[in-house]
Amino acid sequence: MSSSIRRALFAVLAGFTVLLCLCYTALLLVVSYVTEDMLVDRLLEREAAALRAHHARHAELRAPGLDLVRLHASAATLPAPVRAVVAAGRERGEIFVPGGAHYHLRAVRVTPAAQPVWLLADVGPVLVVSRLFREVGGVLLLVALGLVALALGLAWWLARRLVAPLQRLAHEVRTLPAQGRFDFAARSRRDEIGYLADKLGTALAGLHAALAREQAFTRDVSHELRTPLTVLKNALATAPDAAAARAQVDDMAATIDVLFALARAETLPPGPFDLRGCIEEVLLRQPGVADWDEARLVLDLPERLPVSGNRQLAMLLMENCVGNALFHGGPGCRLAVSFTDGVLAIDNSVESGRPAAVRGFLHGHDLLRRLAAAMGWSVRFEPGAGSYRVVIAPR
Template sequence: MFRSIRHGLFAALAGFTVLICVCYTGLALVIAYVTEDMLVDRLLQRESDAMTAHFRLHGEVKSPSDELIRVYASVEALPPIVREQVAAGRERAEISTDTGQHYHLRTLDLSAAGGPRRLYLLADVRPLLVVSKLIQDVGGVLIALALGLVGLALLLAYFLSRRLVSPLQVLAREVRSLSPQGSVAFSARHRRDEIGYLADRLGTTFADLHAALNREHAFTRDVSHELRTPLTVMNNILGQAESGTLRGEDVAQLRAGLDEIGGTVDVLFALARAEHIAAETFDLRGCIEQSLLRLVEQGAWGDDGLALELPDRLEVRGNRHLTLLLINNCVGNALFHGGAGSRLRVSFVDGVLGLSNTVDPSRTAAMQGFLHGQHLLRRIAKAMCWDITFHAGATAYRVEIVPLC
């Protein structure tokens, strides 16, 4: 078995080349010998016709006009090796001898008054055997030339095999050197042939596989990181409840923790399915109003605690579901960290969506830290190619989002 496709292709091309050379050489020799035999046969036929015509006109056998041809009136006069062929019943024969003679025999029957008369035309055609003479004189040169041509053909087959298989070998090396975290960019993807199509499809498949693995890794990491904090707070509250009843503030914090866990799970599953969520153009103001309306209906904020500075219609490009999750989490964080008495201001200036809420410094004991949840929000924005930044202060917290307009 060949170690690579290049070796197999070279062996196939080389074998085909040698086979063609051998076949054409054999065919050329066969044609040369057949042509030589046909020439001698035509000479004997011509001499036979001339002798027959002369015998009809003059009643006598004329001497052959070609000095290579001799006429024998009886079998006994023929050379012994030729007599054996005649005795075997052959009327035409080609006979080679060990002494160098090469005979062509033809039987000629003449119609005479006393009955048919048989003559034997025998030609020693050694001087006409040009093929054998040519092989003897220039056979070495012909063999050397043939070997040179075969070598040239093999060299050409070698370079052809390298040139034809080289793109596949490069593609194989690039596939072999791929790493799970590396970029997928095959050099042959721009070719306009089957190799280019294969490289493009392989690149797409590997990129999708790497993206799926990264999402799975991110999902596992985020589940461990994002859910740990609210679960810890809830466990602490439940631990305190063992020594007494829960206060209204503790119940509200438990409810907020459950809401945060539910929102985090929604975000994680949305990000895990990000490749199946298409981008579209939609009204961002509608998503903001939907999120704020839900909190107002729950009594989280009053009308005096909200300030909207948005255009009547704010079209952006992204995913409506992910955007709603992003706004819900930002507003939920503002409510959680700022408290029920905080004020929220939502504005859109120079292509930047700003969400700013006041922070009560006295609630620091109930806060989990501004860094909690930021990783998920950045992942949501990155999934839609948006930018998001966070600015935390002692009395205010601001989130700036730059959507694609």
């Protein structure tokens, strides 16, 4: 990223340099030609004033004082290209003739009622700007190219110098240690980069500390909860009339599994896997389901069901959905699992007159939605009078 910033900054500086050179070159040409034309026009204006003054004193026309200016008493004596301009109604102008002739024309009326006479200056031999570019244009071009090259080198040096602190900061961020202090070299700078480095180091240190606390919390909770749950399950296994207590313990264990999976969802890498294999494995884990006939268990799934996500999270989601269906459907419930149009549906029948029962986590729809959202999936629940449906849209 830092290299792209340096290239972009160099491109901006170089483009601005070249544009500035072109603008000043164009401005120089315009000023040179305009100055030259204004000088010739000023000479004609002085000749016209002298002509009128002489006619006022002597009642006659005199020849111009400059050799390059000629006086024409009639438009008929003007060169053909100039006569065409006069015939168009113009009394002054600049006429270029192919072959090198360059005329400046001005009409002069010695009295307001008199017919105009014409001052024509052939300025081709005295033009300086065009001759200057012809004679020393190569030298000027070499000097201009040298200045542009010098400016581009200066732009490259500036871009490298300005972006170097950002490059150093980016390299330090890429090579950060897993633990330790985040002391960036740019923190001592008294500009925006130093402020950024200081705040970035503080934020990263806080983030790593929070991750370390979360990992320690997960480890401690896992040890402190799973161990007494295991002891309690073993004790209940030999106790009479403890089925409900064992069910609650199982639900607590399932809740802990899901909560830990959600806490570690960001560290679980996603990838493709076969969802049908997960569903079959979950069904085989349920007591007695392997002995069901086709009337009670209907599987309408393709031979392979490739999806994208995390297999551990998907197993927890399927296990809770199927376990919830079997528990709330009753001993004689029927279960159907189908996949159509990219949607997985789990349907179970509900025995009429069966009292509502609550079984801990398996009734927590919010956690199931969070579990699906962690993989980019969606889940919705559609309760009915005699059936219950869970619809899952995998990715």
